[in-house]
Amino acid sequence: MQSKRAIGAAGSAADNIGGIEPAAEAAAEAILQGVIDTLPVGVLIFQAGRDGIPVCLSSNATFESWARYPHNQVIGLGLPRIRLLNENPRIGVAVESLLQDPRGAKREIDWTVSESPRQRHLSAHISALPLTGDAPARVVIAVRDRTPEIQAERNLRQTMLNDALTGLPNRVLFIEQLEDALEGRLKSHLAVAVINVDRFKRVNENLGHIVGDELLAAMARRLLPCIRANDCLARLSGDEFAVLVKNIDAPEDTIRVVERIQSTLKSPFVITGGECFVSASVGIATTFSSRRYSEDLIRDADFALHTAKSRGRGGIAIYQSSAHSVARDMFRIEADLRKAIDRKELELAFQPYVNLAEGRLGGFEALARWNHPERGMISPSDFIPIAEDSGLIVPLGRWAIETACMQLADWRKRCPSAMDLNVGVNVSGLQLAQDDIVGAVEAALVASGLPGGALKVELTESAIVENPELARQIFTKLKQFDISIAMDDFGTGYSSLSYLQQLPIDVLKIDQSFIAGMMKSDDSHKIVTTIIALARNLGMTTVAEGVEEYSQAERLRALGCDSAQGFYFARPMAAKEAEAFINKGVCGPSGESGVEQSIDAQSIERAS
The missing domain is CATH 3.30.70.270 (Reverse transcriptase/Diguanylate cyclase domain)
Structure with missing residues (x-):
């Protein structure tokens, strides 16, 4: 006997296929239904009932399982009474619309059904079946269970997020x-x-x-x-x-x-x-x-x-936005500094140091200056820390060594009184650790034609202490070129005095903070006196930094300090002004004549 499901699936198809025996027709319908039952989607076919409500003509085993219906129990039910489908009113509206106009567009409807202990996510594809003869319009609903897919998406999102x-x-x-x-x-x-x-x-x-x-x-x-x-x-x-x-x-x-x-x-x-x-x-x-x-x-x-x-x-x-503005400004300065060397925006200023006992010019300390095309002169205290932090101090240091040597060589050619002068160049701890200082110095001496004794390498106390063994190795190699080694800002770091014995240091530069207070503070005076005596006992010479007054220069000379530099003698000056300074000659605070009387005040003003 023909099943209700087969009747719904085949409909009036037998009326339109002539010559098929009822038994063969039933067998074909059973095969068709068996195929439909194996599909992983729920399949239902609807036709308009007498009252216009869509009535189910056929469903497959997959949908019956999802909706928990016994075999064949969905057949004959109106759509509003069918579990799962009646959870979303849009499905009924879509089916009724297609039954009235089978030529209408197909519909896709997603919805969620709450089922303890989880939710089932369903998707319905709704379309009209092709019209055959005088047969009434029919609509097929293919229901897909998207729960595993949705859960996989959620799991993936959980993993991703x-x-x-x-x-x-x-x-x-x-x-x-x-x-x-x-x-x-x-x-x-x-x-x-x-x-x-x-x-x-x-x-x-x-x-x-x-x-x-x-x-x-x-x-x-x-x-x-x-x-x-x-x-x-x-x-x-x-x-x-x-x-x-x-x-x-x-x-x-x-x-x-x-x-x-x-x-x-x-x-x-x-x-x-x-x-x-x-x-x-x-x-x-x-x-x-x-x-x-x-x-x-x-x-x-x-x-x-x-x-x-x-x-x-x-x-x-x-x-604080103000602090960030400063940081952004520093970032822009770093970007500009990377281009400054190639664009020749950097230059050296030269600050003289004076032999206190003999009252003569002993040499210069080369100091980097940056003439920015838009900002003007940028202070070393602004760009040197940036160069240190970014690693640009390495090419900047090489440039300074080469430029200082070339400048002193030029002065020696042009000024007879410059033959005994030397030039000091600051080397950072980072450059000491990362660059081939010995190679850079040797190249600069060869290019300029200067003897090694004309160059003085200056490093801060803290830079030396960071890696004393590396410093010892590099200093030993530099001494082979007869280069002088100076410890800058002595007394402000945390080094052990044993380093002074271990390292081939020639000069101790007394930090200006001690010089500034030596005339007022007994402690500062004692520190300066101690450093001078220490250097003398170790066979080193001393240079006092930051000398601004005649009384300071005179006291340092009396204490036996070898040389001094500072605004009292001259401010850092451009190369041309330094050349004029060399030609003038300098005397120190010895006897009746003093630097204050021997240096033209106008030349000092120009140098500043």
């Missing part, structure tokens, strides 16, 4: 939440606090990356209770976390959250291998001071973090 190690939101999700918070807020303000674990690199180096990961996971668990219910804690990268603090009335509201975080970090973490103590530095940016875009807030918080870390471990800093 959450940190695998800590389970916290990652940078992408944090930015999404930050942007949502920025769009949703009205008059309230919010803040971003970026948290960086201090010296985390040492944990990885000493305990290994696995233990480092264990520590980060433990930190995430400990930080979560510190934030408020509506706030968001995320791991941005590596050892850097971030907190989104919403609905604040003042920047200080964020500090209270940060202080809770820092307080909870004071207790040791128990990890593989024992206990581990950590601290964290925090940078804060708020909508009170930053532009109201997510990327601006995170960038400004990062900038504040760098400020906090520069103050030491466990620091907190709130973003």
Whole structure:
């Protein structure tokens, strides 16, 4: 006997196919129904009932299973009574519309059905069957279960937006939440606090990356209770976390959250291998001071973090736009400095130093100057630190050595009185560590034709102490060229006096801070006296820096200081003015004549 499902599937097809026996027709319909039942989608066919409500003519086993109907129980039911389909009224509207006009467009409808303990996500493709003769219009619904697909998408999103190690939101999700918070807020303000674990690199180096990961996971668990219910804690990268603090009335509201975080970090973490103590530095940016875009807030918080870390471990800093303006200006200066050497914007100024006992010019210290095409003269105190930080100090140092040697060689050709002069060039600790100083000096001497004794290499005390063994090796090689080695700013660093014995140093330059106070402070006077005596006992000479008064020059001469430089003698001057200075000759504070009387005041003014 023909089944109801087969009747619905075949409809009046037998009336339009002549010569087919009923048994064969039933067999064909059974095969067709069997095929439909194996499809992984639910299939239903509807026809308009007497009251115009779509009535199910056929359904397959897949849909019956999803909707929990016994075999054949969907047949004859009106669409509004069929489970799953009646969850979305748009399906009934679409079917009725196509039954009235089979030439209408196909429809795609997605909907969700709540089923304990989960939701089922379905998608219906609704289209009219081709009309055959006088047969009534019919509509087929193909229902696809998108639940596995949706769940896979959610799992993928979960993987993409959450940190695998800590389970916290990652940078992408944090930015999404930050942007949502920025769009949703009205008059309230919010803040971003970026948290960086201090010296985390040492944990990885000493305990290994696995233990480092264990520590980060433990930190995430400990930080979560510190934030408020509506706030968001995320791991941005590596050892850097971030907190989104919403609905604040003042920047200080964020500090209270940060202080809770820092307080909870004071207790040791128990990890593989024992206990581990950590601290964290925090940078804060708020909508009170930053532009109201997510990327601006995170960038400004990062900038504040760098400020906090520069103050030491466990620091907190709130973003200040004025400080950032200075930093951006320094960044632009760095970009310009990279081009300055090639564009020949850099030049050397020369400050003389005077032999105090004989009252004669002994030589010059070469000092870099930058004549920026738009900013004018930029102070070395502004661009030298930038050159140090960016690594540009290496090519800048090479240029200074070469230029100073070439200039002294030119003076020696033009001025007979310049034959006994030498020139000092400052070398940074970074250049000492990264550059081939010996090769650079040798090349400069060869190019200029100067003997090694005409050049003096000056390094600060701190630069020498950073790597005394490297300094010893380089100084020993430089001494082979008969080059003088001077320790600059002596007395302001943290070196051991043993370095003076270990290193082939020729000159100690007494820092100007001691010279400035020696006439007023007994302590400064004693320090200067001690340095001069120390240098004499070790076979070194001394140069006093920053001499500005006749009384200072006279006292230094009486104490046995060999040479001095400073504004009292002359300010740093351009090469042409230095040449004029050489030709004039200089005498020091010896006897009745003194530098003050022997140097033309107008030439000093021009030199300044």
